[in-house]
Amino acid sequence: MYLTPQRILLAGASGLTGEHLLDRLLNEPTVAHVLAPSRRALAGHPHLANPVGELSVLLPQLSGNFDTAFCCLGTTLKQAGSQAAFRAVDHDLVLAFAERARALGARHLLVISALGADAQSGVFFNRVKGEMENALHAQNWPQLTIARPSLLLGPRREFRLGERLIAPLARWIPGKYRGIQACTLARALWRLALEEQEGTRVIESAQLRQLGR
Known part of the structure; x- marks a missing residue:
């Protein structure tokens, strides 16, 4: 059985x-409206509402009624500048967005986490992602989909030296550690949004690549 999301709330659209x-x-004929708050203005579209500013400030101002919410928020330790700043985005802001989305009627949340997410991990990045997943689960979403991609591949606006060096190898690493194209992940998220499956499910990178083909 499939649901057809008509009104979408999207964080991280830029x-x-x-x-x-x-x-x-x-470009989906079944989508009537997308609300995508962002830090910079997006290209205009008849079905898009795009409030511009800091998401933490915009969240209380968002209004409407939505079927599905996508959370594509994420930063790096280098970009954030500190562990506390990283956690503020990849944990706190994700949870705040999810709470607001639920208040606006969304019943299905799809969130991008990361391969290796584990609240008990000794690796800070993985631990924060795992704690974020656990906190979302505690929100008791009717439907929660957690995507755990490996290294995301694709052109970025900002320069990330580590990813630039690893990307050529990540395309050929076998199994779950192989890199995944961002466009492939986006296709997989949309397919997952169309599926009706109550409760929480975690989709690992290898399955995301298959779904996004």
């Missing part, structure tokens, strides 16, 4: 995966 996902949503 990011690598969010851009691909937004383009897909706006």
Whole structure:
């Protein structure tokens, strides 16, 4: 059985995966409206509402009624500048967005986490992602889909030296560690949004690549 999301709330639309996902949503005839708050203005579209500013400030101002919410938020330790700043985005802001989306009627949340997410991990990045997943689960969403991609591949606006060096190898690493194109992840997220399956499910990177083909 499939649901057809008509009204979509999207966070992270100006990011690598969010851009691909937004383009897909706006070209789906079944999508009537997309609300995508962002830090910079997005290209206009008849079905897009795009309040511009800091998401933490915009969240209380968002209004409407939505079927599905996508969270494509994420940063890096280097970009954030500190562990506390990283956590503020990849944990706190994700949870705040999810709470607001639920208050606006969304019944299905799809969120991008990361391969290796584990609240008990000794690796800070993985631990924060795992704690974020656990906190979302505690929100008791009717339907929660957690995507755990490996290294995301694709052109970014900002320069990330580590990813630039690893990307050529990540395309050929076997199994779950192989890199995944952001456009592939976006296609997978849309397919998952159309599926009705109550409760929480975690989709690992290898399955995301298959779904996004």
